[in-house]
Amino acid sequence: MIIEKNAIAGTLESSDAQVTVEPADHLEINIQSSVINQYGKQIRDTVRQTLDRLEVSDGIITVVDKGALDCTIKARVECAVFRAGNASGQGSPGEEQ
Amino acid sequence: MINAVGRNIPDELLVHGKEVYQGKNYMDGKQVRKASPVTVRHEKPQESKLCETIREACEKCGAHDGMTFSFHTEFRDGDYVAAMVCKVLVEEMGLKDLHVAATSLGTAQDIFADYMEQGIIVEAQTSGVRGRIGETISNGKLQNPVIIRSHGGRPRAVEAGEVHIDIAFLAAATSDCCGNAKGQGGKNNCGSMGFANHDAKYADHTVIITDTLVPFPNLPSSISCIDVDAVVVVDEIGDPKKIATKEARLTQDPRELMMAKNVANVIAATPYFKDGFSFQTGVGGPSLAVNRFLEEHMEKAGIKMSFALGGTSSAICALQDKGYVDYILDTQDFDEGAAKHLFSNPHHIEIDLSEYANAGNKGAYVNKLDYVVLSALEIDTKFNVNVITGSDGILRGAPGGHPDTAAGSKCCIIVTPLIRGRMATVCKDVVTVTTPGDCVDVLVTDYGIAVNPLRQDIIDCLDSAGIKHVSIESLQEKAYDLVGEPEALQFEDNVVAIVEARDGTILDVVRQIKPYSFD
Numbered sequence: 001m002i003i004e005k006n007a008i009a010g011t012l013e014s015s016d017a018q019v020t021v022e023p024a025d026h027l028e029i030n031i032q033s034s035v036i037n038q039y040g041k042q043i044r045d046t047v048r049q050t051l052d053r054l055e056v057s058d059g060i061i062t063v064v065d066k067g068a069l070d071c072t073i074k075a076r077v078e079c080a081v082f083r084a085g086n087a088s089g090q091g092s093p094g095e096e097q
Numbered sequence: 098m099i100n101a102v103g104r105n106i107p108d109e110l111l112v113h114g115k116e117v118y119q120g121k122n123y124m125d126g127k128q129v130r131k132a133s134p135v136t137v138r139h140e141k142p143q144e145s146k147l148c149e150t151i152r153e154a155c156e157k158c159g160a161h162d163g164m165t166f167s168f169h170t171e172f173r174d175g176d177y178v179a180a181m182v183c184k185v186l187v188e189e190m191g192l193k194d195l196h197v198a199a200t201s202l203g204t205a206q207d208i209f210a211d212y213m214e215q216g217i218i219v220e221a222q223t224s225g226v227r228g229r230i231g232e233t234i235s236n237g238k239l240q241n242p243v244i245i246r247s248h249g250g251r252p253r254a255v256e257a258g259e260v261h262i263d264i265a266f267l268a269a270a271t272s273d274c275c276g277n278a279k280g281q282g283g284k285n286n287c288g289s290m291g292f293a294n295h296d297a298k299y300a301d302h303t304v305i306i307t308d309t310l311v312p313f314p315n316l317p318s319s320i321s322c323i324d325v326d327a328v329v330v331v332d333e334i335g336d337p338k339k340i341a342t343k344e345a346r347l348t349q350d351p352r353e354l355m356m357a358k359n360v361a362n363v364i365a366a367t368p369y370f371k372d373g374f375s376f377q378t379g380v381g382g383p384s385l386a387v388n389r390f391l392e393e394h395m396e397k398a399g400i401k402m403s404f405a406l407g408g409t410s411s412a413i414c415a416l417q418d419k420g421y422v423d424y425i426l427d428t429q430d431f432d433e434g435a436a437k438h439l440f441s442n443p444h445h446i447e448i449d450l451s452e453y454a455n456a457g458n459k460g461a462y463v464n465k466l467d468y469v470v471l472s473a474l475e476i477d478t479k480f481n482v483n484v485i486t487g488s489d490g491i492l493r494g495a496p497g498g499h500p501d502t503a504a505g506s507k508c509c510i511i512v513t514p515l516i517r518g519r520m521a522t523v524c525k526d527v528v529t530v531t532t533p534g535d536c537v538d539v540l541v542t543d544y545g546i547a548v549n550p551l552r553q554d555i556i557d558c559l560d561s562a563g564i565k566h567v568s569i570e571s572l573q574e575k576a577y578d579l580v581g582e583p584e585a586l587q588f589e590d591n592v593v594a595i596v597e598a599r600d601g602t603i604l605d606v607v608r609q610i611k612p613y614s615f616d
Contacts, residue, residue: 015518035519036613037489038583044615067518069580 003059007083010068010076017068019080022060027051033065046070050077059084102481102530104605107592116602121504121535124600129457132258135301137326145274146328151185151306154327155264158302160186164263165196167296170225171268171280171287171429175339176205178268178306181331183209183218193217198260200251200292200450201225201495205339213239222260224248225495226485226594234593235491237609243492243594245485245531248292248428249454249461249501250599255299256457257601265300267293267320268334272307276325277318280430280447281439283309285337288436289409290319291428295449297324308334319447341432347389347412348382352514352543356383359541359564360470360512361390365398366562367555369467369507372400377407377502378470380431383512387470388412395421406462407453407498409445414438417445426462428453428498454501456599463498463505471499473513475520475527478569480534480549482511483527485596488520490586490610492594496531500599503536508555511537515544521576521583523569528586530605531596544575587611 003023010018029051031043043065050073051061061080065073082088098106100117111117148154160166166186168179179199183206186192195218202209202223210229212218222244226234234243246254254260269290270283280290285308297303297320305320305328314322348354360383364370376391378384389412395401404424405413411434416422425445430436439445454463474494475483482503485494503509513522523542538555540547547569548556559566588608598604 031615035488037586037610039519039581040613040615041584042581067520069519 001054001056001081001085001087003056003081003084004086005084007080009079009083012064012066014066015068015072017063017065017073017076019076020062021080021084024058024060027058028060030060030062031065032063035065035067042070043073046073047077050074051081054078054081056081100603102479102533102604104530106603106606110592110595110603110606118533118598118602118604121533123602124456129257131256132261132299134299143275146276146325147274148327148329151182151329152189154304154329155185155190157327158264158304160190160192160264162192163194163196165198165261167198167262167265167300169267169290169293169296170199170201170203171290171292172205172335172337173340174203174205175336176268177333177335178266179206180208182266182306183212187212187217194219197221197223198262199223202227202230204228206230216240222246224251224497226492227494231492235607235610237589237591237593239593242592242606245496245594245596247454247496247500247599248450248498249456249463250597250601252295252449252451252455253457253599253601255295256451256455259601262296262300264302264304265296266304266306267297269305269307269320270334271309271311271315272305272328273311273313273315273322274328275313275322276303276305276320276328277313277315277322278305278307278320278325279315279318280436282311283307285333285335286436287335287337287340288430288439289427289447291447291449291453294319295451302326304329306331306334308332337433337436340430340436348386350382353382354386356512356541356543357386358390359546360387360510361394362564363510363539363541363546363559364391364468365394366564367508367558370394370398373403374400374467375404375406375465376402376468377405377466379408379472380410381472384470384472385410385412388416392416392421406466407502409435411435411438414445417442426453454498454505454599456501456504461505463501466502466506468508468510469502469506470510470512471503473511473522475522475524476511476513476537476540477524477527478573480537480540480569481527481530482532482537483529485531486529486607488528488583490528490588492607500532500536503532504599508539509537510539510541512541515542515572515576516580519580521573521580523572523576524583525573529596529607533598533604540569540572542572545572547572587613
């Protein structure tokens with residue numbers, strides 16, 4: 001997928017994560033987390049794997065995590081990427097019809 | 098040296114007779130000579146001990162560089178007096194090298210964090226560390242490591258002479274002109290003065306700070322005029338509305354109610370649940386709700402409690418008013434209702450922290466406790482509990498009476514959800530041990546109950562009552578399945594806090610946290 005425009009998904013509620021994506025000519029991942037000391041690397045790996053699966057090679061990805069589980073982080077990254085690629089609501093991969 | 102809970106205690110801390118934790122009851126039977134304070138003779142007739150300002154009282158008591166001052170935290174987050182006094186000592190009098198002996202340190206004492214960073218407060222010992230002070234200390238900005246003591250450990254250290262208080266500044270709801278003081282009858286009431294009155298007996302000097310001066314004699318009183326040097330009247334000593342950090346009403350959260358119900362079921366299945374049993378609980382959601390389910394079991398069994406101990410909420414007062422509780426022995430009131438209830442029933446009585454929980458006297462009330470229900474930030478597969486450091490390694494909690502009641506009681510039950518957000522409450526190793534696993538008997542979570550294998554008797558009781566239980570390892574695995582296995586925290590070498598066991602040995606240390614790096 002190509003990040004065509006800015007998009008956001010998720011909230012700053014406890015146990016959620018807010019993911020923002022912006023177009024760029026390189027890939028950059030920024031992570032803030034309330035559980036960074038214990039789960040920073042796992043969050044980074046989850047974000048990377050999700051981006052790889054969606055074939056995102058460029059973009060600035062910012063995750064503000066409030067202690068979300070991996071499944072939540074995956075869902076928020078996917079949703080932000082789909083919105084940024086104008087794929088949201090058009091039968092995007094992984095979205096139930 | 099590695100201690101009995103497997104923690105490595107630096108050798109340089111093991112001086113002046115300090116030992117590492119050896120297991121519970123290690124010091125039992127040992128003789129101790131009590132330290133005594135210096136007093137001043139007042140033989141001449143005396144009109145009043147009133148001072149115009151805090152500064153005048155400080156000067157009268159010989160406030161000096163390097164002194165240790167104390168205060169109580171019965172007003173919790175609503176306390177004004179500690180910050181007010183410290184400002185006078187530092188900003189008006191220019192004192193330095195100050196040592197703080199607190200019952201707790203929290204957001205009401207945020208200003209202390211500045212004085213720690215400036216090197217004016219150089220040493221602190223406390224039960225709790227929260228808010229900015231916790232971050233300041235965790236970042237290594239206090240000159241000497243803070244000593245964390247339980248509510249029983251503090252009076253033990255004072256009586257053993259390990260802490261010598263030069264001046265105790267004690268907020269009181271009412272006082273007369275000679276220092277007969279208590280926590281009731283004024284503009285701002287905290288109820289029990291159990292955190293304060295022991296200091297009045299052991300400090301060289303005691304200053305009472307009140308906002309409600311009443312005619313002499315203010316009796317019966319919690320603090321006696323014979324221990325008081327000076328009385329100062331200020332506008333406001335605190336905000337009692339901030340004593341209750343959580344709404345002291347019964348939780349409606351079905352998960353918390355289920356845990357509370359299971360705790361009550363465990364209690365009712367053990368042999369200590371008979372007429373005249375004793376009980377203590379905290380005010381967290383599930384702990385408080387235990388009172389309600391316990392009432393049902395007591396009604397069914399036709400039995401009453403002989404005494405409820407420690408921090409007191411309106412829920413336990415209501416149980417007393419219904420006739421289910423004979424005595425409430427109160428060190429601290431958790432809400433305004435409980436503060437008002439104190440003494441209104443002649444069997445609702447104030448006790449001090451030494452009477453409550455001190456392992457260094459001839460038998461504190463915790464030694465007569467049947468059940469205690471406590472919460473935890475973390476509990477590990479050895480049943481060690483952490484209530485002082487967060488999952489980020491920062492000081493943000495308080496042992497309070499946790500280690501004392503766990504050790505003294507016949508059955509200590511920890512009630513906590515399996516996970517909080519992404520934090521596994523049940524884990525392989527707690528960040529910091531504040532209550533050793535040999536004092537903890539049962540764990541109740543929303544995913545199941547586990548019993549400490551040391552307590553085969555309780556395992557048998559639950560089995561015959563048909564209460565299901567699992568191993569604590571299986572709960573820990575379940576937690577990690579849900580949230581993932583946490584990375585170990587990264588610490589620097591320097592020690593920022595020493596966690597003292599209730600007997601005075603060293604249970605654990607907290608080191609300075611390293612800034613997180615992905616590399």
